Amino acid sequence: MARLFAGSEVLSPYRDRRFPGTQDEFEEALQASTTVYVGNLSFYTTEEQIYDLFSRCGEIKKIIMGLDKNSKTPCGFCFVMYYTREDTEDAVKYVSGTMLDERPIRVDFDWGFQDGRQWGRGRSGGQVRDEYRTDYDPGRGGYGKIVQRELESRRQLVDYAGNLGTYYNSSGAHDDHRSSHRSSRDSGRKRHRGDDDYRSDRYRESNRESRPEKNPRFRERHDSDEEESSKR
Numbered sequence: 001m002a003r004l005f006a007g008s009e010v011l012s013p014y015r016d017r018r019f020p021g022t023q024d025e026f027e028e029a030l031q032a033s034t035t036v037y038v039g040n041l042s043f044y045t046t047e048e049q050i051y052d053l054f055s056r057c058g059e060i061k062k063i064i065m066g067l068d069k070n071s072k073t074p075c076g077f078c079f080v081m082y083y084t085r086e087d088t089e090d091a092v093k094y095v096s097g098t099m100l101d102e103r104p105i106r107v108d109f110d111w112g113f114q115d116g117r118q119w120g121r122g123r124s125g126g127q128v129r130d131e132y133r134t135d136y137d138p139g140r141g142g143y144g145k146i147v148q149r150e151l152e153s154r155r156q157l158v159d160y161a162g163n164l165g166t167y168y169n170s171s172g173a174h175d176d177h178r179s180s181h182r183s184s185r186d187s188g189r190k191r192h193r194g195d196d197d198y199r200s201d202r203y204r205e206s207n208r209e210s211r212p213e214k215n216p217r218f219r220e221r222h223d224s225d226e227e228e229s230s231k232r
Helices: 002-006 023-032 047-054 085-095 145-210 225-231
Strands: 035-039 060-067 074-082 106-110
Touching: 035 047, 035 085, 047 060, 047 074, 047 085, 074 085, 085 106
Parallel strands: none
Antiparallel strands: 035 074, 035 106, 060 074
């Protein structure tokens, strides 16, 4: 048994900081555990695929899929529980590094599943490793969460600027149309007013030309007899 844990760092390099105990207790739990931790899974790998692969090492008691604590969707890890220690050791020995969904999965001894460990520990709800990943990984949802948020904010800024420019262009064109319509309407009014004045002037001139001149030999109706007598 001492020989087994002489290379324990190779068999299980992962150390869970949330383990409720000392390092010695952690190693003892690894020695007796029948649970393995499976990492580097694709988000699209199903529980049926995991069962088909790990059942080749022995009878499986339970599979717990790791989930994003916000979206409740798979986030790239799981726990596989066996009935015997021997089957657990075979899974670590033979399955670790196997390609599953075109990804080399990682299998380590686990100290034992407890309720709550199925949730991702990253700030965004998934795994911490997917928070800061800068490379594009289609099996893990694309870029890391921080990079995705930055790209999304840039896209929204570009869309906002584009919509703002469209709004100003459309409102400016509308105002130009309104002003042009107003100017044409005012010029029409001015033209009509000028035509009315022109017609009235022409009317006065025509009346003045058509009116007969006074004949001095005949008195008009409005001339009185008193004025005629005074002339005499």
